[in-house]
Every structure is written in structure tokens, then in C-alpha cells.
Amino acid sequence: MSNVVTEHKIKLSALTGLALLAVSCSGNGDTEKANALLDEARQAYEAGNFANSLSLTDSIKNAYPKEIDVRREALHLATKATEGLTLQKLEQADSLSAVLAVRGDSLQRLIKFVKNPIEGYYTAATADPAKFFSTTGLQARVSPDGNFYLMSSLKAKSVKSTSIAVSAGGEEARTSTVAHDGERNDRSMGGEVITFIGAECDSVGHFISNHSSEPITLTFVGNSTYSMPLPEKQAQEIALLYDYATTLRRFKVASLEKERLSRAVDIARSQAARTFVEKDSI
Known part of the structure; x- marks a missing residue:
């Protein structure tokens, strides 16, 4: 056993x-x-x-x-x-x-700052803001903090406009609708003047920037419509201001990204120091 x-x-x-x-x-x-x-x-x-x-x-x-x-x-x-x-x-x-x-x-050499009692703005050096309201067409402006906006002016016609559209080569872009309020959409003194801000007109600014060398048709849209060729000078000025605003916006984003990444590098270095282990101590 x-x-x-x-x-x-x-x-x-x-x-x-x-x-x-x-x-x-x-x-x-x-x-x-x-x-x-x-x-x-x-x-x-x-x-x-x-x-x-x-x-x-x-x-x-x-x-x-x-x-x-x-x-x-x-x-x-x-x-x-x-x-x-x-x-x-x-x-x-x-x-x-x-x-x-x-x-x-480089772009700033082609624009000018216009003082205004409410808020100054940048526009093309070749533009004449004082005469704009007595003409029919578009004028681009950029606020001091880099926001693009677009103004439309319609004289001697009455369509009770609330938006505008631009077209070229079979393509079209349109602003948002801005209702008549006597301020951003003003119909006093025999004209129709609308101020489109930021996203309301970004697609139009982008469209004109891409088609500034082509014939562009401008259409005022309201109770009725009125179309006309967008003057080449206005198209070039809008393209310039849109490019300037886009460059400023991208520069701000890149600068913020630099700050974020700089902080991230410091954090990574601190973590590397804390996680370092001597080979013999393992």
C-alpha cells in the first residue's frame, strides 16, 4: 500500500x-x-x-x-x-x-480702415463707402475683429428686397433673408440697403471669390426680382475682402492651435519625467 x-x-x-x-x-x-x-x-x-x-x-x-x-x-x-x-x-x-x-x-496693403461713429471697418482701398449708398451693387467690409460682411444697395428700383443672389457659369449662391426692419434692411431715402453679416453672406463671398474673373449676375430678391451684371470692380473688391477675412480667421485658429500644442508639449515632458525608470531598478 x-x-x-x-x-x-x-x-x-x-x-x-x-x-x-x-x-x-x-x-x-x-x-x-x-x-x-x-x-x-x-x-x-x-x-x-x-x-x-x-x-x-x-x-x-x-x-x-x-x-x-x-x-x-x-x-x-x-x-x-x-x-x-x-x-x-x-x-x-x-x-x-x-x-x-x-x-x-500683403492683403492689408490693398485695403483701408474707415472710421465710423459706431464701429470702424476695413474695405478695399479702391472703394468709396460715401458714394456706395447712391449706387446699385454690393460692397464688402471686414470688422476690426475680422468678420466679413456684405452690403447691398438698390437705387431707382423697388423690389422690397430681403436677400441677394449671385450666379456665374450655371452656378448660384444666395444670402440668407434679412427682413425689413429699418436698420439692417433699410428702405429710406429712395433706396434699399441691406447688411448681411457672417454666415448670412459667407457663401456669396466665397462664390464671388471663386468667380471674380468671370461675368457674375447679381439679383436682388424680394416681392419681385431685379438682375444686373455685378461690376467687375465690385467683384474684385469683394474677393479681396473675403480673402482678407478668411486669412485673419485662419491665422487666429492657427495661433490658438499653437498655444494649445505648446501646453501639450509641456504636459508630455512632465509626464515623461515622471514615468522615467532606471533600467537597473526594474
């Missing part, structure tokens, strides 16, 4: 040893695989492929949750890759800001 028990214990011990060996081998396999991914992530980082490096470190975190030591190194590498990727984006934003600043300075 004792021999049988002893033999049974030996078999159990052997099976337990094999199981432990299997677990040990499996663990070593995961460590090797995790380290292989970490090496790939390092190579991607050194090559400046920070996005791929981040993807590989993320794979280590998801695929090998028990490989704590490797995950620590991967976390530190991920913070460095994040810093590198953010620096790349910061350089792009900085370059774009510089290009837009030069573009804005």
Missing part, C-alpha cells in the same frame, strides 16, 4: 512540475513578445514615426497586461512619442501661422 501511495505522490509531483514549467515557459514567451514590440516601438520613435510608436506601445498595454516591467518602459516611451508627435504638429502650426501672417500683411 505504501508503495502505491508513494508512486501516486511522485506522479502528482511530476505533473505539478510540468504545469509550473508550462506556465513559466508561457510567461517567458509573453515577455519576449512584449519586448519585441517594445523594440519595434523604440525603432519607430528613433525614426521619427511617433504615431506608429504610440500605436505599438498601446498594443503592449492591451496584449500583455501582466508584463509590468515592459509596460513601464512602454509607458515612458509613449510619453516621449507623444511629445515628439506634438512637437511635429507645433512646427506645422507655427509654419502655417507664419505663412498666414505674411499673406495678411
